[in-house]
Amino acid sequence: MADEFTPNIVGFLCNWCSYGGADRAGSSKLDIPPSISVVRVMCSSRVDPSLVLNSLLWGADGVLVAGCHPGDCHYKEGNYFTRRRFAQLEKVLESLGLDPERVELAWVSASEGQRYADVVNDFTEKIKSLGPNPLKKTPY
Amino acid sequence: MASEEYRIGVYVCECGPNIADAVDIDRVIEEISPLPGVAVVKRHKLFCSGEGKEFLKQDIIDENITHVVVAACSPKDHEATFAGVCKEAGINPYLYQIVNIREGCAWIIKDKEAATKKAISYIRAGVSRVGYHVPLEQLELDSVPDVLVIGGGIAGIEAALSLASPIRKVYLIEKTETLGGTAAKLAGLLPYQGEGPGAIKSKIDAVGENENIEVYLESEVEKALGFFGNFEISIRPHEGDPVELNVGAIVVATGFSNYDPAEDKKWGYGKVDNVFTALDIEEQISSGEIKKSKTAPKKVALIHCVGRDEVGYCSGICCNYLFKIANNLKETFKDANITHFYRDLCVPNKNDEAFFNNLKEKGIEFVRADVSGVSKGKSGIEVAYTDESGEKGSLDVDMVILAPAVKPGEDTERIAEMLDITIDETGFFEEEHLLLGPVNTAVDGVYIVGCAQGPRNIPDTISQSNAAAGAILSRLIPGQKLLPEVKVSEVLESLCTGCQTCVNVCSYGAASYDENKGVSVINEAICRGCGNCVGSCPSGAIRSKHFTETQLHQEVIEALLS
Amino acid sequence: MNKDILVIGGGIAGIQASLLIAESGRKVYLAEKTSMIGGNAIKFEEVFPNMECSTCMLAPKQQELLQNANIELLTLATLKRLDGSPGDFTATIQVKAGYVSPVDCIGCGACYEPCPVSVKNPFEENLNERKAIFVPCAGALPNVPVIDTDNCVRFTKGEDCTACQEACMFEAIDFNQEDKELQLKVGAVVVATGFDEFDVKDLPEYGYGELDCVYTAMEFERLFASNGPTLGELTLRNGETPKKAAIVHCVGRDKVGYCSGICCMYSAKFARFLKHKIDGAEVFALYSDLCVPGKLNERFYRETLGEGVSYIHCGNVKVEKNSKGAKVTYDSAGKSESIDVDMVILAPAVIANPDNVALAEILGIECDSRGFFATETGSLAPVTTSREGIYVAGCAESPKDIAASITQAGAAVNKIISTAERASVPQAVED
Ligand SMILES: Cc1cc2nc3c(=O)[nH]c(=O)nc-3n(C[C@H](O)[C@H](O)[C@H](O)COP(=O)(O)OP(=O)(O)OC[C@H]3O[C@@H](n4cnc5c(N)ncnc54)[C@H](O)[C@@H]3O)c2cc1C
């Protein structure tokens, strides 16, 4: 029997909005696939491209970065920088032979428990359809 | 990294049935116990309860624990609670990590096997991460309680009066030779706002009498360096030597300017006789000049929203002050016909509308129309307009009063640059947060009040001045240390190339360039620890404390192991 | 002179005042009538003028308040008496029993499900139901349920129901809890009791209550809240998605005699939300005067206009039933016109909290003719009431937006601390 592919997704969530959204999903007892491993950062702008790249190089099938909606960043405009950095990151991913679709940037507010669940579920489905990360060679 | 001397204590909360039912805690203990550095793994029914906290504290002490991992609920619930316990048990609270296995695991993964695996993975991440934690200490800074207020209009006067006391000096800097600004020129306020000139004058007098307010007339602030609690200021009087001051906070109250109706010839301002701005008329009323004019006005047009389209906003005060002027004219010149040309009535305060209705009863006319031109007519001045249904009309009058939009003060840009604060799309100073921090700026300790922040009336201006004073008084307490954020970022000088990307991305002016060393530096007293500079630094030269690259990598690696 | 301060009302104004006072090292008692803090602003999904998420904005403040050691939050608490004089008041606070111990309860929510009683949830504008033991909405803070004794069968019928108690693993539920009265010594009081919505049933021409598709502003706020009764799905009472909506401004303005100053803005927010959420939705804003004062509000209106919302300047608006839902008639530019819509949202005037009059009596301060707390505008002191030591902030003083409420809260704190600083002089000079 072929094992169904369960993707390994690293999710960087900003403390103020998206982590709050994840908490709201939790307290509403929504179904979230175990595919995602959450790493909390203070602001999405903390997520430097190397964190994303390293995650992929070390075998993550997908990386989700979630922050406050544009304009809502707790630190004024951090997430605008995040967005800009992500646009540049796409090119780097392509040059490494990685599908930029493996990296997703999403805006999730602290009240959006359902949206958080949807984002994670949708992204998980997307990664499932993309299959395992081709760079995942040797497991640790 | 978990070295030999490390004794990591891992504490798994059952949270009653919440975690215990969803996660196999015995297996968690079994798998976490053998990890390097882990000294104990213990469970408790409810760590956040009084008994749970006591147990945790005692166990940390008894087991000689050096690093603590608590696997429980969301950090939003109890991160601070267990940090407090660590402190009580004599452990630096930054040598601890909370792992969210409730909201982030037990409550969202319905399959117990999967939830258990996930919990183990998260706890492993916590254990790996905590091994790289370093103790962090709370910085304590001395501060100066005195305050600099820039601008001696009603906003600045009110701020100064609200702040000055024998334990706090205020330096009030005014560019012109008198205090009072625009408010002092007004003929009066709206009746429900009290007697205007009297109230304003008594505030000006109160400043003069207050020995804790030092007024600098005909002076400007030339330089401001430093941060909340410790600013170094240089004042330049128009004549004489500069004065150096130390203050803890700065209130910017530099007021506004008016849209110049001469910019658009359709208003006839400066071209057609007897076309005035509202401020011209206020001054004529207060000086009594208007009564002296040879021919009393018989027909007056008051035009609202002059320049509104050009500036792109409604100033929110013009409807009301035109009502006040109309009322005054009607009282002085009983037979005058007074007509308002307005677009939308903006009467947002609870007493405005009653006053407006009262004017209608007095026979003052209101025409909802767009005025297309003010010109010399056959008999006097012709006001041409288009009404709502698109119909054109005109009215002959002998006096026109324009209500020009409120615009940012002349010095706004210079002051913004000097204080390193920002200006928004409308040209006014930009607040830290439009709703939550309307008088704060991105530079902590610098406040903006009154029309310097945006157009507003006198009561709202006073409110803002009081609010800025409230913010200052509640934090800048004589003799008390300031406690800045602990989890800040720092530049690793050996890696920094001096590209100054961080200086440009920081919203708070915490990062600056040190010319001598050729590297950037981050001021710990200002940094809020967002990590934006870390994410932007091309050389990886910035470390955000408690969210270091290594610490985050540990979490990623553990996530990928499972 | 007592340094401790009483704040009445845990809306955004009361929260801000409490946080600032606590920061200055003073002890704060925050007395909130309901079981949660956040007031009206926490009900909104997004706030003008930046369509910012309200929860993201306010939750950190709520959290900070709950964790602040200088703040003692009293929920289900109301002021009964105020004795003494400025600087040395004794406040008698009645704290109703909630029957759940905030110390033991961890907010797991296990107790709601087994409760046999379901009633309309007023927090959700009665758009959904809750149990007799409840928190008003997901994410409510403090996250501690209370028992509604008007509906719990133990209290109404004397039944021996223990369903919630049995479900609670933390022994947090105690049916024997009793109401208590606290005597607090405080130096000053900040009143921040907020506002109420004009009751649109008083104006039958708008069809509220008659027509299912007519909503009040607060109802709409909850309909679009992602933690609201529909989880943010815009569905009408009949289960359909609205396609064509009319937003009626200034409802009750003539009756109350003033413009509330915020309805144009929140109406624009609603229009935007409808446009964003529903593809091809048609939205009509029926207004009498556009009141968008301030440097950024007109931009918000222009952007809304740019999204294709039809603004109609009109008067004499009436709502009647028809086959599509509602027929809205109005007079515009001298003509009578009408539109057929499937949703009508009324923007009612912001009115004074009905508690104010009684509260003013207790506090020994004055209300204005509309029931808002009167301030000494004569001396241009917008937060100073007619009695020394008692200050007012937020919508308790007059209708206003969040920024202005926050500002007044700061102003009230200023009055308190600066009065104290001036009085504390001799001591400070000595040392
Ligand atoms: C439909 C609508 C939409 C809005 N949208 C926006 C927006 O997008 N942006 C914006 O800036 N503003 C908006 N506003 C305005 C905003 O709601 C208010 O400015 C703000 O909520 C006022 O805060 P407050 O603390 O003064 O009052 P409230 O939020 O009303 O809080 C008062 C608190 O006091 C408590 N209380 C009442 N009586 C007592 C008592 N006797 N004893 C103890 N406690 C008591 C209440 O339970 C409540 O918790 C909107 C208003 C409405 C009506």
Ligand code: SF4
């Ligand atoms: S962490 Fe944020 S606040 Fe601190 S220096 Fe970097 S960008 Fe500025």
Ligand code: SF4
């Ligand atoms: S006692 Fe029964 S009815 Fe009352 S709240 Fe508990 S479960 Fe509901």
Ligand code: SF4
């Ligand atoms: S079951 Fe007990 S602990 Fe859980 S929410 Fe209800 S009262 Fe609180």
Ligand code: FES
């Ligand atoms: S804090 Fe959420 S993105 Fe910046």
